[in-house]
Amino acid sequence: MMKWLSFQVVVVVVVAAVTQTKGQGKWHYRTQDDGDMHGGVPMGIPNDQCDNARDHLEVDWDKSREDYECMGSTYTNEMDPATLQPAQCSTLLDPPIHVCLPQPITYRDPIPTSGAHRPLWAKFGEYLYLPKQRWLHNLEHGCAVFLYHPCADPQQVQEMRVIADLCLRKHIITPLKELSRETPFAVLTYGCKLLLPYVDADRIIKFLQDHALDAPESRVTEDGQFGVGLERPARQHMYMDDSPSSICQNFQVWEETL
Secondary structure, X not given: OHHHHHHHHHHOOOOOOOOOEEEEOOEEEEOOOOOOOOOOOOOOOOEOOOEOOOOOHHXXXXXXXXXXXXXXXXXXXXXXXXXXXXXXEOOXXXXXXXXXXXXXXXXXXXXXXXXXXXXXXXXXXXXXXXXXXXXXXXXXXXXXXXXXXXXXXXXXXXXXXXXXXXXXXXXXXXXXXXXXXXXXXXXXXXXXXXEEOOOOHHHHHHHHHHHOOOOOOOOOOOOOOEOOOEEEEOOOOOOOOOOHHHOOHHHHHHHHOO
């Protein structure tokens, strides 16, 4: 018990100002010199004194309907290529510390692509709502996270859903109210984000082929242990083998049949 309590004292400062960085391959982290990038807590092991995917879940999500239901009018944006923005990527990231519940986690960026997260990652697939404290762990495993504002155009959300389903098994789909009216869609990979005014399949596929499955722990192919709110588990399609060369092959085959 003392091991976990002492760990909790450390993790609360994960977003504090730091004077040095640590490296992990091509990625560099804003971190303290604690000797362990994950804070000494192993991943993927349910622990009643840390994270068992059942207790203290209200710390990350209070089950507010505003996180997944539109409370206003539907966002409809003109499909103008001139409004598309380039992807934003960085190799200077927030450290991937494993933080035990009930310790809260906050982020500098409302749409983070790295940072502290829970030790148990999420099962791949689509969620009614999945807190970022879970899907950030999936990003570290090379997963792509597909986000949409609760007021985004439902037809466009369905188009995003098809792309995610056919492009790679290691994906998460969830609403995120922090997205803006101007860019109600986003696709995230580790250290990278693509904000979109509308769903542009070509732009998303190029982003996935450039960045998905490229993360420090991409070698971890196992599904997650957290499944609260999971509505549609990810499927393993033909041609999917969790390798970069297989990304979106099924989508391209599907397009050819239309």
